Structures are given as C-alpha cells and as structure tokens.
Amino acid sequence: MSVALLLVSHSARLADGTAELAHEMAPDVVVANAAGDVDGGLGTSLEKVTEALTDLLADGAAGVVVLADLGSAVLTVESALELDDDLPPRVRLASAPFVEGAVAAAVTAQQGAGLDAVVASAEGAVTSIGPRPVVELVEAGPSPDAGPAGTVVAGELVGTVGAPLRGSDVATARTVVRNPLGLHARPAALVARTAASFGIPVRIQGVDATSVLQLMALGTAAGTELEVTAQGPGAETAVATVVGLIDGGFGEA
Numbered sequence: 001m002s003v004a005l006l007l008v009s010h011s012a013r014l015a016d017g018t019a020e021l022a023h024e025m026a027p028d029v030v031v032a033n034a035a036g037d038v039d040g041g042l043g044t045s046l047e048k049v050t051e052a053l054t055d056l057l058a059d060g061a062a063g064v065v066v067l068a069d070l071g072s073a074v075l076t077v078e079s080a081l082e083l084d085d086d087l088p089p090r091v092r093l094a095s096a097p098f099v100e101g102a103v104a105a106a107v108t109a110q111q112g113a114g115l116d117a118v119v120a121s122a123e124g125a126v127t128s129i130g131p132r133p134v135v136e137l138v139e140a141g142p143s144p145d146a147g148p149a150g151t152v153v154a155g156e157l158v159g160t161v162g163a164p165l166r167g168s169d170v171a172t173a174r175t176v177v178r179n180p181l182g183l184h185a186r187p188a189a190l191v192a193r194t195a196a197s198f199g200i201p202v203r204i205q206g207v208d209a210t211s212v213l214q215l216m217a218l219g220t221a222a223g224t225e226l227e228v229t230a231q232g233p234g235a236e237t238a239v240a241t242v243v244g245l246i247d248g249g250f251g252e253a
Contacts, residue, residue: 003109003118004030004061005102006052008077009069010043012036014098022102025189025212026110031102032056044076046083053080053087063115064091065105065122069098090115096122100213107189107212111196125213171235173228178249182220187250188212195242200232202242209242 005022009015015035022031034052037043049066056064068074074093081088092115094101101122108121177183183191183204195202195209205226207214220226226246230238 001060001062002029002112003063003065003115004032004056005105005109006049006056006064006066007031007033007035007069007098007102008044008049008066008073009033009035009098010073011069012040014069018099018102021099021185022106025103025185026106029106029109030056030059030061031106044073046076046079049076049080050084053091054084057087057090061090063118065109065115065118066091066093067096067098067101067105067122068093092116092119094119094122096125100125103185104211104213107192110189110193111210121211124211169233169235170229170231171239172230173239173243175226175228175243175246177220177222177224177226177246179252180222181252182222182224183215183218185212185216187245187252188215190250191215191242191245194245195238198230198232198234198238198241200230200235200238202228202230202238204228204242 007015007018009018012033012035015033019031019033022029032052032055034045034048036045036048038045038047053064053066066077068077077093081091081093094105096105104125105118105122109118113121179187181187189212191204192210192212192215202209204215205218207218209215209228218224218226228239228242228246230236230242
C-alpha cells in the first residue's frame, strides 16, 4: 500500500470535496478525513484524528501525510502525535495549503514515492503556484521552427524555463494542445504520472512535468504550443509518450 493521506478539517464538506478531488487525480491512493467535531459540527476532534491515523496504519499504509486546514486543526494533529509514541515515525504533518497540498501529495503518492517525498510535494505546492511561464497560442499543426509537430529531436537544448539541458541523451519536441481546456486537473495528473514513470527529468514548457500544480499553472488551452523535453536514458521515448498524450487530446472533444 502506498503512502496515505489524512485530511483534518473543521468542515466535513471541505474535507469530502478535497478528498474527491485528490482521488480523481490519484485513484489508487487512500485519502481519508477526520473532519468536524464529535457531534458532526464545525470543529476538530482529537478522538477522530487518532482513530483515523491508527486505522490507516493498521490497514497497511506505508505512512500517512496529514494536511490540516486551520491553526486549531494543526494543534489537534500535534496533540495526537504527542499522545501516541507509535505514530510520529510513520506520520508527518505537512505545512501546506489544504487543497493544493492534498492534490500534489496524492499525485506523488500515486507514483509510489516515500513519505518524505510526499510531504515535500505537499509543501512545495506553495511555490508551485506562482507566475506562469510564457506560452504561445498557435494554429494547430506543425511548428514552423521545429519541423512537424511531435517530432522528437536528440541533442542540445536550453529549456524555456530553468537550467539548461545538454548532451546526447536530451530529447525535445514541440506539440500543440488539442483539447479545449488544456492541461487542467485530470490531464495534468495523467501527464504527471506518466512523466514520473520514466525516472528522468521531463519538462513541459520548462516546468517539471511530474508536478500537477506546475502543469496546471501553465494556463494552457486549445492552440497552445508546448515544448516537451527530457534528459537521461530513454529520453526520446519519454518525450514521444508525453507528446502522444497531448496530441491525443486526453479523450476530450
């Protein structure tokens, strides 16, 4: 079983909605919630949090990453960890935005990452939501500067954003977004999981292609031209696979 998530919110509706969104992005990850007080109203419950953590670990979770919505929820989680010495080694409370952190953590857990990596992904959600890289809208079809759309080229490349990629194990291709809403939540999660499966750096328009939040922050739509790059063993296959997903429009009309 992968790392699981526990959502500790004052509102059951907020936790349920966040869990639903995270599950859509990462269908194989267990996302539980300990929301509301013991009477079902707004608030938090030490009993609920402790019971949820114990159940997740008993069911075989590799670890549990906890996200809390407000300060008193954080205090409730911290109290649960202080009262049970068996919990802290396998449970981590992430300092992350509730919804964005949950989505980022779930996608990373779906990729089979360990506890530390899932926490880092949740906490990195703060910096993943920032200024958008420049993207270009073009008519669907071949790029005039890079040959036919989807052609994978090996060699030297300087990414649109970030550090240069150089060497014979670098591949790059340009393609045009086909689906109307671009890399919104579901397609972004699919691309992120696919990119991560190759185990090498993959970028789309210069951002980390394994980060669902960075992909969504690109703000793409139909007609957006994207540059896909990868570096390492199997770079050409990685680029071709990601380009194929984008070219296919993710099954959206």
